[in-house]
Amino acid sequence: MNALTSLDRPNSYIGRSVPRPNAKRLLAGRGRYVTDIRLPRMLHAAFLRSPYAHARIISIDVDAARALAGVHLVATGADIARICAPWTGTLDHFKGMTSEPQLPLPLDRVVWAGQAVVAVVAESRALAEDALELISIGYEELPAVVDLDAARQPGTPRVNPSGTSNICFRTQLDSGGVDEAFASAAHVVEEEFSFGRHTPVTLEPRAIVADYDAESGSLTVHHATQTPYQFQDLYARHYGIPEARVRVIAPDIGGSFGMKLHVYHEDMAVVGLSILLARPVKYVADRIESFVSDIHARDHHVRARMAVDVEGKILAMDIHDATAIGAFSTYPRTSVVEGNQVVRLIGAPYDFKSYRAVLEVVFQNKVQTSQYRAVGHPIACAVTERMVDLAASQVGIDPFTMRARNVIADNAYPTASPTGYKFEALSHEICLQRLRGIMDYDALRTEQAELRQRGIHRGIGIATFVEITNPSPAFYGVGGARISSQDGATLSLTPSGEVRCAISVTEQGQGTEAIIGQIVADQLGVAQDHVKVITGDTEVTPHGGATWACRGAGIGGETALQAARRLKANILEIAGLILQEQPSALDIIDGQVVGVATGQLRLPVAEIARIAYFRSDTLPPGTQAQLTVSHHFAPQGYPFAFTNGIQGCYLEVDVHTGFIKLLKHYVVEDCGRIINPMLVDEQLRGGVVQGLGAALFEECRYGETGQLLNGSLADYLVPMAMEMPDIIIDHVETPTADTILGAKGCGEAGTAAASACVLNAVNDALAPLAASINAIPITPARVLKALGRY
Amino acid sequence: MKARAFSYHRAHSVDDAREAHARSGDDARYIAGGQSLVPALALRLQAPRILIDINHIEELRGVRCDGEWLRIGALTRHCEMLTDPLIAEFAPLLRAAAPFVAHPAIRNRGTLGGSVALADPASEFPAMMLALDAEIEIAGTSGRRRVRADDFFIDLFETAVGPGEIVTAILVPRFRCNQRICFDELARRRGDYALVGCGMLATCKDGLVETIRIAFFSVGNVPTRARSAEAVVSGARIDADRIVAAQAALDRDLAPPESDEVPPAMRLHLARVLLGRLLARMSEAA
Numbered sequence A: 001m002n003a004l005t006s007l008d009r010p011n012s013y014i015g016r017s018v019p020r021p022n023a024k025r026l027l028a029g030r031g032r033y034v035t036d037i038r039l040p041r042m043l044h045a046a047f048l049r050s051p052y053a054h055a056r057i058i059s060i061d062v063d064a065a066r067a068l069a070g071v072h073l074v075a076t077g078a079d080i081a082r083i084c085a086p087w088t089g090t091l092d093h094f095k096g097m098t099s100e101p102q103l104p105l106p107l108d109r110v111v112w113a114g115q116a117v118v119a120v121v122a123e124s125r126a127l128a129e130d131a132l133e134l135i136s137i138g139y140e141e142l143p144a145v146v147d148l149d150a151a152r153q154p155g156t157p158r159v160n161p162s163g164t165s166n167i168c169f170r171t172q173l174d175s176g177g178v179d180e181a182f183a184s185a186a187h188v189v190e191e192e193f194s195f196g197r198h199t200p201v202t203l204e205p206r207a208i209v210a211d212y213d214a215e216s217g218s219l220t221v222h223h224a225t226q227t228p229y230q231f232q233d234l235y236a237r238h239y240g241i242p243e244a245r246v247r248v249i250a251p252d253i254g255g256s257f258g259m260k261l262h263v264y265h266e267d268m269a270v271v272g273l274s275i276l277l278a279r280p281v282k283y284v285a286d287r288i289e290s291f292v293s294d295i296h297a298r299d300h301h302v303r304a305r306m307a308v309d310v311e312g313k314i315l316a317m318d319i320h321d322a323t324a325i326g327a328f329s330t331y332p333r334t335s336v337v338e339g340n341q342v343v344r345l346i347g348a349p350y351d352f353k354s355y356r357a358v359l360e361v362v363f364q365n366k367v368q369t370s371q372y373r374a375v376g377h378p379i380a381c382a383v384t385e386r387m388v389d390l391a392a393s394q395v396g397i398d399p400f401t402m403r404a405r406n407v408i409a410d411n412a413y414p415t416a417s418p419t420g421y422k423f424e425a426l427s428h429e430i431c432l433q434r435l436r437g438i439m440d441y442d443a444l445r446t447e448q449a450e451l452r453q454r455g456i457h458r459g460i461g462i463a464t465f466v467e468i469t470n471p472s473p474a475f476y477g478v479g480g481a482r483i484s485s486q487d488g489a490t491l492s493l494t495p496s497g498e499v500r501c502a503i504s505v506t507e508q509g510q511g512t513e514a515i516i517g518q519i520v521a522d523q524l525g526v527a528q529d530h531v532k533v534i535t536g537d538t539e540v541t542p543h544g545g546a547t548w549a550c551r552g553a554g555i556g557g558e559t560a561l562q563a564a565r566r567l568k569a570n571i572l573e574i575a576g577l578i579l580q581e582q583p584s585a586l587d588i589i590d591g592q593v594v595g596v597a598t599g600q601l602r603l604p605v606a607e608i609a610r611i612a613y614f615r616s617d618t619l620p621p622g623t624q625a626q627l628t629v630s631h632h633f634a635p636q637g638y639p640f641a642f643t644n645g646i647q648g649c650y651l652e653v654d655v656h657t658g659f660i661k662l663l664k665h666y667v668v669e670d671c672g673r674i675i676n677p678m679l680v681d682e683q684l685r686g687g688v689v690q691g692l693g694a695a696l697f698e699e700c701r702y703g704e705t706g707q708l709l710n711g712s713l714a715d716y717l718v719p720m721a722m723e724m725p726d727i728i729i730d731h732v733e734t735p736t737a738d739t740i741l742g743a744k745g746c747g748e749a750g751t752a753a754a755s756a757c758v759l760n761a762v763n764d765a766l767a768p769l770a771a772s773i774n775a776i777p778i779t780p781a782r783v784l785k786a787l788g789r790y
Numbered sequence B: 001m002k003a004r005a006f007s008y009h010r011a012h013s014v015d016d017a018r019e020a021h022a023r024s025g026d027d028a029r030y031i032a033g034g035q036s037l038v039p040a041l042a043l044r045l046q047a048p049r050i051l052i053d054i055n056h057i058e059e060l061r062g063v064r065c066d067g068e069w070l071r072i073g074a075l076t077r078h079c080e081m082l083t084d085p086l087i088a089e090f091a092p093l094l095r096a097a098a099p100f101v102a103h104p105a106i107r108n109r110g111t112l113g114g115s116v117a118l119a120d121p122a123s124e125f126p127a128m129m130l131a132l133d134a135e136i137e138i139a140g141t142s143g144r145r146r147v148r149a150d151d152f153f154i155d156l157f158e159t160a161v162g163p164g165e166i167v168t169a170i171l172v173p174r175f176r177c178n179q180r181i182c183f184d185e186l187a188r189r190r191g192d193y194a195l196v197g198c199g200m201l202a203t204c205k206d207g208l209v210e211t212i213r214i215a216f217f218s219v220g221n222v223p224t225r226a227r228s229a230e231a232v233v234s235g236a237r238i239d240a241d242r243i244v245a246a247q248a249a250l251d252r253d254l255a256p257p258e259s260d261e262v263p264p265a266m267r268l269h270l271a272r273v274l275l276g277r278l279l280a281r282m283s284e285a286a
C-alpha cells in the first residue's frame, strides 16, 4: 500500500533529497571564486618567506626588488605595522592563556619556517616572484623548538623570549573520586597515544582581493572565507576603518573545513598593501605556500588510563593531553579550543562519574594549529574508544557488549557528561544496535576467523562518538570574541511572487544554500525554484555567525524557518484583506493562497505581490504591506546541541608490507531532523574520508631544524578515491526540542570517529600477533615496526 | 608559484632542436610531455632561458618493429603503452608497468623518452629498461649512438645523455614466446611513486628459468638490477627455497639510502617481500 506521508504534501522539501541548485553551475565551470576576480588596476602580491624556523632578522635589503620594472611596492613588517593594529590570539574564558601580539609581517624575528617576511606587489604574480629573488634578508639563526615533548622540557629554548616558558595554556578537570575508583578497580588499562599534525588541504586555496578606495575611505575585500562578518569586524578594527565602510564578500568557496575562518598574516597584509597603494591587490596562496601557512591541526600526545569493574563497567578515566600549536595562538578563535574539546569530550558517550584530565598547550616553532573539521573530536574519540577496546579485551568481552554495558541509556536524558556537557537527548543504544545490523557483525567475525587460518589478517573496529553542534555564545562570545552565535535573514516577496532570502550563513560546497532554500520554500508553501538564496556578502545579508562548527543547518536553518513563517503571516494578512477572510482561514500551497478548510484555490501569491507593490491604492486605507521581513535567531536552551552516532570499519592488514586495505566503513548517525538526506549522507562520507586520511595517510613531517619535509601534494598524502572503501550509512533521528526545525549538525560526525575506528580495527587485526599501534597515521612503517618485521 | 620568464622554440627536426640548444649556450631545456619539467619550472627549481619543444618532431614518434627489436619513439606517451598492439605483443613488461605510472591525465602527456632521459630513480620505465636489456638511442654531435640500459644510468638524474643530446628512441629486444614477465610495486596510493617496485623478464625452458633480469626502482640513486638475486634464480626451478635464497641475496644488490619516512632496513624488507611475491608468480608462469 502506498500510504501518503507528510512528504507527499506539495512543497514539503524538509526531509527530501533535493539536488543543490548550485551544483550544476559549479560543475559546468561557471563558479566565480576569488581567483577568478579581476578588478581594474588590480596588482598582485607575493611573499618572501623565512627559511628558518627561528631566527632574528638582522637586515633586509629590498633596493634591487624595488627597482625592478613593474614592481609597485615592497613592504616590510615595519611598513605595514604603521597602519595595522596588532592582534593577540587569546580569549578570556581560557584563564591564564598567553600568546604574543602578532603583526601581518614580523619586525625583527621569524618564528616558523615559511613565515612571510617581506611582501612585493607587482603587475603580475610572476613579476612579484622575480622581485622576491632580488631581496636579501640577513638572519641570525636561533635555537628552534620543534618537538612537542621537547617544548615542554624545562630549560628548553623559548619560542617567545619574553615569556617564562613555552606553555600557552594549562587547564585541569576533576570530577572527584578518580584515585579511589582506580584503587578499587578490577582492571586498569593504560596507553600513550600520539596523533600527527595534519592540515586541511582545501581544493581551493586561500585567496583574497583587497580593494581600498582612498577617496571614500572604504574597503571591499573579496575573500575566500567562511565568515564574512567576522572579517568585516577585524579589518575595520585593525585598520581603523568604520565598520560600515568595510565590505567583505565571500563568493564561491572551494571547501574550507574550518581553515578559512582564521586570520592569516598574508591576508591581513594584503589589506594593508591595498591601503598603502590605494589599488586592488590580489593574493592567492599556492599549494606550497598553503602547506607552510594554512593552519595545521591535531598534534597531540595523550596519556590515558581507564578503570573498569569485573563486568567491564567503566569507573573512571584519567587523561593527560599535551598539544603543540605553533608559535602563536591563532586569532580570533585561539589555538586551544582543540585541546579543550579533547579533554572535555573524552568519555562523553559513556555513563561514568569519575574523570580527571590535564591539558597542556605549548608553543613551538611551527606554523599555527587551530580549528579544523571536528576540532578535538577525533583525538577524544580515538583515545576513548581505544581505551574501551583495551578494557573489553582485559575483561574478555566483545567490543559491542562492552559498549552496550557502558553507553548512556537512551532513556536517561536529560543528563550530563562527567566534564559537565549537558545532553538533551542522544541515541547511543539504538545506534549501537543498528550498527551491529548493518555491519552484519557476527558474519564478519566468522569470516575474520576463517581468514586468519589462512594467514589473512582482517580487523573490525567500532567507535562511538558525540559531536558538538549549534554552539551558543558559550563557545566564543563569553570569551570576548566578536563572533556571533546568532544568524539573520532577510526574506522578500518579489513583485512576481518569488522569494529572495539573504542570509548570514555561508556556502563552501556543503549545500547550505540548498537547505536554506528547502526550508524557506517548505515553510512558505512555494516551489523551491522560486526561492533565491543569497549568502556571503556583508553588504547584503544581516549580521550573523555564518557557517562553522556545525551550525549552518541548526541555527541558520531555524533562522530561515522563523523568517519564512513571519513572511507567510504577512502575506496571508494582505490576502485576508483582499479576500475578506480571516488570515487564519488561509494557507499557501505551491504559490497559491488556499482556504484551509476547503483547500480551494483563492489567489496566487504573485497577485498579492502585484497588488501590494503596484496597486496599493486598492488595499484598505491604512494598510502597509510588509512583504520583506528581517529576522534573527540566537540559540537558547542547551548551550550546544550534541549529536551522536557510531561508526564501524572492516579492513585488512598486510602483515608483510604493513599496508592496510580499507574494505568497508559503516556509519549510524543521529543529527536530529534531517533536512536533505542526500546532503547529510555526503557530509558524512566526506567527513569519514577526511578521518580515514588522518588515520592512514596525512601527517606534516618535520625535520630536526623545523623544516616541513613533505610540504607538497606529492609527499603529503591525502586520501584518494582508489583507497577509499564504500561507506554504508544509516540514520536515527532525535530532533532537538530547542528549535522548531529540530536540526542539529552533521558536518563533523564523519571525521570525529573514522580514525578511531581504523585504529581499533588495525589493533583488532594485529591482536593475534601480539602487536599494537598507538599512533596515527598508521603508516606501513609503524605497522612493520610494531610487528618487528625489520 | 609562477615560472620565470623563458623563450620558446618549436623544433621541427632533431637537428633543429639541437642547434637551438647550442645557440642558447646550453641554457635550454627540451620539453616533451612536460609532466616533470613544468612543475620544476613552476617551482623555479629550473629556470632555463629557453624551452625547446620537441613534441612536433615527427621522427620521434611511432612504434615499429625493426628486425629483432621493437623501436619505440621517444615521444610515445605513457598512455600508448596501454593501447599500442605492438607494445602489447613485443614489450608486454612496459604495458604491465604503465598502469602504475601516475594517473591518466599525466599518462596522456608524459613520454617514454622523457621518463628515461629524466631517469627518476622512483620511476617505473627506467628500471624496466634494465629488465628488458633495452638500448637507448641518442642523437649527439657525432650522430646517433645506442647505449645499453646497463650503461645508461650513471647517478641520481644523471645518464649517458650529454648536454644538448636528445633521446630519439628506445629499442627493446622483441618479446619471445619462451619468455615471462612480472611487475608489481608497493605504493601508498594508486598512482604514487612506489616505496619500492620491481619488474622482471625471464627466459624459460622446460619449467626452468634459463636467464632472468630483475630490476628494482625506488631503492637508491639509480634504477638497479638485482644481479645476485638473478644469479640465485638463473638455471633453476623457482621453488620456496630458491625464493628465500633470492630474497637473502638482495642484501648484496640493494643499499637503500636514508630517508625520513622509509628507513633503509624497511625498504630492503619491502624489496624482499616484493621479490618473493613476484618470483612466486613467476614460478607459476614458468
Ligand SMILES: Cc1cc2nc3c(=O)[nH]c(=O)nc-3n(C[C@H](O)[C@H](O)[C@H](O)COP(=O)(O)OP(=O)(O)OC[C@H]3O[C@@H](n4cnc5c(N)ncnc54)[C@H](O)[C@@H]3O)c2cc1C
Residues within 6 Å of the ligand: B029, B030, B031, B032, B033, B034, B035, B036, B037, B038, B039, B054, B074, B078, B100, B101, B102, B103, B106, B109, B110, B111, B112, B113, B114, B115, B117, B118, B120, B122, B123, B124, B125, B161, B165, B166, B167, B168, B191, B192, B193, B194
Ligand atoms: C602528479 C604526477 C605524478 C607522477 N607519477 C609518476 C609515477 O608514478 N611514475 C613515473 O614514472 N612518473 C610519474 N610522473 C612523471 C611523469 O611520468 C613524467 O611524464 C615523466 O617522468 C617525464 O616525461 P615527460 O615527457 O613529461 O618529460 P618532460 O617533463 O617534458 O621532461 C623531463 C626532463 O627530460 C628531458 N627530456 C624529455 N624528453 C627528452 C628527450 N627525448 N631527450 C632528452 N631529454 C628529454 C627534459 O628536458 C626534462 O629535463 C608523475 C608526474 C606527475 C606530475
